[in-house]
Amino acid sequence: MADLFSLVLWPFKWVIEAILVGFHSLWTAIGFDGNDGLTWILSILGLVIVVRSALIPLFVRQIKSQRKMLELAPQLKKIQEKYKGKRDQFSREAMSRETMELYRHNGTSPFSSCLPLVAQMPIFFSLFQVLETAQRDPSKGGVGLLTPALSGSFGRSDLFGASLHATISNNGGDALVTVIGIGMVALMTITQFITQLQIMSKNVSAETMASPMYRQQKMLLYVLPLVFIFSGIAFPLGVMFYWVFSNLWTMGQQFIVIRNSPTPGSEAAKAREIRLAKKAERQRERSGAPLEAPEVGVVVPKVNNQRTQPVGKARSKRTGERRA
Amino acid sequence: MSALLLLPRNAVIAVLRLYRVAVSPLYGDVCRYHPSCSRYALEAVQQSGVVVGTAQAAWRVLRCNPWSRGGVDDPPARLRSSYRITTHGFVRPAEQPGG
Numbered sequence: 001m002a003d004l005f006s007l008v009l010w011p012f013k014w015v016i017e018a019i020l021v022g023f024h025s026l027w028t029a030i031g032f033d034g035n036d037g038l039t040w041i042l043s044i045l046g047l048v049i050v051v052r053s054a055l056i057p058l059f060v061r062q063i064k065s066q067r068k069m070l071e072l073a074p075q076l077k078k079i080q081e082k083y084k085g086k087r088d089q090f091s092r093e094a095m096s097r098e099t100m101e102l103y104r105h106n107g108t109s110p111f112s113s114c115l116p117l118v119a120q121m122p123i124f125f126s127l128f129q130v131l132e133t134a135q136r137d138p139s140k141g142g143v144g145l146l147t148p149a150l151s152g153s154f155g156r157s158d159l160f161g162a163s164l165h166a167t168i169s170n171n172g173g174d175a176l177v178t179v180i181g182i183g184m185v186a187l188m189t190i191t192q193f194i195t196q197l198q199i200m201s202k203n204v205s206a207e208t209m210a211s212p213m214y215r216q217q218k219m220l221l222y223v224l225p226l227v228f229i230f231s232g233i234a235f236p237l238g239v240m241f242y243w244v245f246s247n248l249w250t251m252g253q254q255f256i257v258i259r260n261s262p263t264p265g266s267e268a269a270k271a272r273e274i275r276l277a278k279k280a281e282r283q284r285e286r287s288g289a290p291l292e293a294p295e296v297g298v299v300v301p302k303v304n305n306q307r308t309q310p311v312g313k314a315r316s317k318r319t320g321e322r323r324a
Numbered sequence: 325m326s327a328l329l330l331l332p333r334n335a336v337i338a339v340l341r342l343y344r345v346a347v348s349p350l351y352g353d354v355c356r357y358h359p360s361c362s363r364y365a366l367e368a369v370q371q372s373g374v375v376v377g378t379a380q381a382a383w384r385v386l387r388c389n390p391w392s393r394g395g396v397d398d399p400p401a402r403l404r405s406s407y408r409i410t411t412h413g414f415v416r417p418a419e420q421p422g423g
């Protein structure tokens with residue numbers, strides 16, 4: 001029976017099986033025991049590396065647009081100044097509209113859309129199904145390269161005696177599965193928490209921090225681990241390994257982004273400026289260049305002798321409200 | 325009668341509102357458009373009903389990808405003059421004067 005769901009998942013499953021089997025034969029070729037759980041876990045690690053590497057172009061695009069954001073910083077600041085201290089819903093709305101329009105006008109955006117996130121969903125479901133087939137009906141095999149023999153090996157494999165297809169809620173009384181499972185949930189939660197926290201505490205501008213949306217998100221930072229605990233109970237260990245590896249990858253990636261191209265106006269951006277200044281200082285010391293003021297022509301302060309024309313209240317307001 | 329007609333629309337609005345409260349914040353701000361895709365969906369369904377609104381929302385989600393320019397993009401305002409949107413976002417028939 002081919003319902004729509006499995007029809008959509010079929011190509012994903014095929015590719016996932018191919019990657020898993022590929023890595024599995026690689027590990028066995030270099031001397032790992034093909035039926036060992038560790039070999040299968042390393043194959044899952046390989047899958048994570050391939051999937052996340054495939055998503056790197058999206059991520060690089062993101063960095064590039066972050067760079068471009070630096071050029072927009074003055075204009076962004078202008079908008080922020082304009083709405084400074086205005087906390088009501090309509091001002092917030094108008095502010096984000098203007099900001100979005102500025103991004104569009106300059107062909108850049110700090111947001112990546114939800115695609116990178118959603119793109120991983122079918123992979124996750126497919127891995128779940130591949131594991132389930134391996135457990136429930138190994139003789140059936142996968143949809144492609146995962147032969148019944150390999151499928152059976154995957155389904156029977158275990159880590160320190162804890163079966164990879166077992167879940168915390170359904171492990172046939174194996175306490176080891178529960179122990180490893182809880183450890184995995186904890187790891188999953190911690191990595192997710194750290195990733196979110198480093199974005200939220202370091203990589204948001206002061207303006208965003210003041211918004212009610214941010215407070216709501218901050219609250220979720222603490223609710224999310226609870227969600228993981230409940231969902232983690234139902235996932236097989238193999239799927240949890242995928243999640244943990246993927247989270248670790250995200251964490252590392254995030255660290256690099258925040259360090260090298262932080263959001264303008266955020267704490268991380270300030271930290272980067274300080275770091276760059278220190279580096280320049282060190283380089284100057286090493287090269288032994290004398291400390292001197294950068295060469296600039298004699299700056300004659302421009303004195304405006306002309307009296308500033310008085311501006312009517314209505315007029316100054318009008319110019320102030322002009323759209324960018 | 326028209327309250328009954330509005331039932332599917334309001335049911336979808338309820339689901340979307342729940343999604344926006346419970347699921348959306350997990351992502352954080354990722355949308356390249358303003359309003360965000362989920363708010364666009366909510367407003368589209370409010371304005372145009374389940375069939376047209378859902379189609380508009382689906383098209384919006386497809387347009388919202390890392391290669392799109394983004395920007396301000398509101399769903400078309402098509403609310404019938406005989407309908408009103410409540411403070412909770414649901415759509416109800418306007419009270420007829422004297423009836």
